Amino acid sequence: MPARSLPTILVVDDEPHSVASMRMALEDDFAVLEARSADEAWRLMEEHWVQVVISDQRMPGRSGIELLTEIRDRWPETVRIIVTGYTETGDMIDAINEAGIYQFITKPWHPDQLLMAARNAARLFELARDHERMTLEMHYLSSTANAKLEDRRRLLQEGLGFDKILRGPNSSLNPVIALARQYASFDVPVLITGEAGTGKTDLARAMHYGSLRADRPFYELNCAGLGDDVLAAELFGIRKGAIPGVPATRIGLLQKADRGTLFLNGVDTLSPAMQMALLRLAREGAFQPVGGHETLSSGARLLVGAHRDLRDLVGDGAFRGDLYFALAVTELQLPPLRARPGDISRLAERFVHDAAARHGKPVRGISAAALEFLEHYDWPGNLPELANEVVRMLILAQGVTLGPELISRHILQSEPGDDGADRRAMDLGTMDGTLKDRVEMMEMRILRETMTRLKWNKSRAAGELGLSRVGLRAKLDRYGIEPHAAYAEEG
Structure with missing residues (x-):
């Protein structure tokens, strides 16, 4: 195969022997670019069309997480993989949430493991490109594009929909799934309750891909543990100059998920001020970016999750009753394992x-x-x-x-x-x-x-x-x- 037809992968590590090992594992399937620092990696990204980046976490200067976060903001279609010597679950979750990492690989890695991860990442890149191309075709070739879109929805439903939620024929989860299938097609808020770890995010994702919004983005945010300032910035976005250290306008999840689905987990932890902002969003679809005076609207569908029974919190005065009724148009209760x-x-x-x-x-x-x-x-x-x-x-x-x-x-x-x-x-x-x-x-x-x-x-x-x-x-x-x-x- 000609070298120019190979997908391009960028490997970033400050240790020369690690870069050489990754090159040996990948060079038969990829055109491999090498960088010994985050700055050198950034320069190569600007000069080449890179499909996959594999970065070590611990490097002088900027860490792998910081580099991949910046790459996500500049080149969001590039698939990002991190290599780390740390295996703590908390660290990995933070890395995935912070940099949108597709996969993490722990040291010491096996060449076959690295190659398989890189191949899958390159395939994901191609699938994402195909998805974008199909979406554009819909605007110009109405009937043909609609047919392709339906095929795409079918594939997404098969790969990410309700059939992805593993359960037995007599599972207590089956009645919940049956209700969720019915609710999926209706553009109304849904409250999903259940203990932590019961799969609320998976169910929300399945409802998205089982709906007519399947070709649009799905985003999720866990509100638990986030302060009001951080939560407002993530949801509503930030206007330029509103926060020191944020030099440019940053859009929030409500704009990113427009015409798609936004799943907010942990709404039972929201402060009174954030409950009021969410009530306005649920009723009017309106919000204000941090530091902005204009009112924006979002066409995102809201799905919300709670670890505790919101009705009990309403009775205790810890949660607004009007917000509960705005969010719980329909309600699903996930059973514990x-x-x-x-x-x-x-x-x-x-x-x-x-x-x-x-x-x-x-x-x-x-x-x-x-x-x-x-x-x-x-x-x-x-x-x-x-x-x-x-x-x-x-x-x-x-x-x-x-x-x-x-x-x-x-x-x-x-x-x-x-x-x-x-x-x-x-x-x-x-x-x-x-x-x-x-x-x-x-x-x-x-x-x-x-x-x-x-x-x-x-x-x-x-x-x-x-x-x-x-x-x-x-x-x-x-x-x-x-x-x-x-x-x-x-x-």
């Missing part, structure tokens, strides 16, 4: 295969014994907690099948039950019964966790617990603890 035991195995398998692809680690799946433990835990952290547990198991796994010995101790020690495990399993203060009853309950849970973690090797378990093999066998018989069918007892 503990109310979806039949979905946990599907979700866990999806999470593990996604994580395996992301980290370049081969995996076959999760064993039946491990899934049984996961299904009987009640997941107070909901979907993020399950996803984190599965990633942890994948990291620790030595084979291609993830067994129960990899599961965290607090999950293994939780008491199984028909409605999920007791999340307070290790809190003796919450248990009922005599001291003897409570001690026996803890002993039973520790025995079950230890035997599972050590794959029912009685010699190792007896040694770890300070018991003889005869004593261990007596305790197992006393509590009726038996190995899962997947394990053959080891001598």
Whole structure:
């Protein structure tokens, strides 16, 4: 293939050997540009048509996050990937929110992992270009463009719509999805409530791509933890000179999402002043940029999410009643993960295969014994907690099948039950019964966790617990603890 037909990728790292390694991994599929600093990267961006940028996070001067944020503002169509040695979830979420990062890759990375991420990013760039071209054609070729647009909507609905929300045939989520499908086509506000981590953003995104606005942008903003100044700037935009250090006018999400959808999560945390501004927006579609005197209008559809019941907050005087009724024209209540035991195995398998692809680690799946433990835990952290547990198991796994010995101790020690495990399993203060009853309950849970973690090797378990093999066998018989069918007892 001629070199000029290859997509162009820019790799940015201040360490020469890292740049050389990335070039070796990518040069057969890409025209590779190299930069040793953020300033050099910016110059190359101005001189070349770059589809993908891969930047290291830690560099002298501007960091990778700062560079990719500036690239997003100047060249928003360029797909951005960051390479980092940090794996803290909070840091990654901050990076994604701040710079619009498509994917992050942790060090040390594998060449195949880097190449797969770059190929996917280049494909995403091409799909975005195709989408823009189809949107332009609609203005000039009415019938043909409308047909293409319908095809595009269908593809988006298949890839990002309700079918993307994984669940079983008897899931308690199914009635919620059925209602959401009906609400999606009507241009009215929708209030989505549920515990943190139950998938409110995914449901809002599915409603957008299931609506007639599917070809327009979808934006989401979590209001929790944001001060009024930051929230107003993000939503309404900033006029030039209104804030020190902001030299140019910056448009807000309400203008970016015009004729699209804006999902505001965490509205239960809004201050009285922001509630008043949101009420005006919900009623009139009107708002004022920070530092501006003109009134602007937005054609964005509002979907909102709340972790708490807004009706209770209205009763307590913490939330405006008129705003509640303006936002809750229709309402959806997402069940927590503990109310979806039949979905946990599907979700866990999806999470593990996604994580395996992301980290370049081969995996076959999760064993039946491990899934049984996961299904009987009640997941107070909901979907993020399950996803984190599965990633942890994948990291620790030595084979291609993830067994129960990899599961965290607090999950293994939780008491199984028909409605999920007791999340307070290790809190003796919450248990009922005599001291003897409570001690026996803890002993039973520790025995079950230890035997599972050590794959029912009685010699190792007896040694770890300070018991003889005869004593261990007596305790197992006393509590009726038996190995899962997947394990053959080891001598």
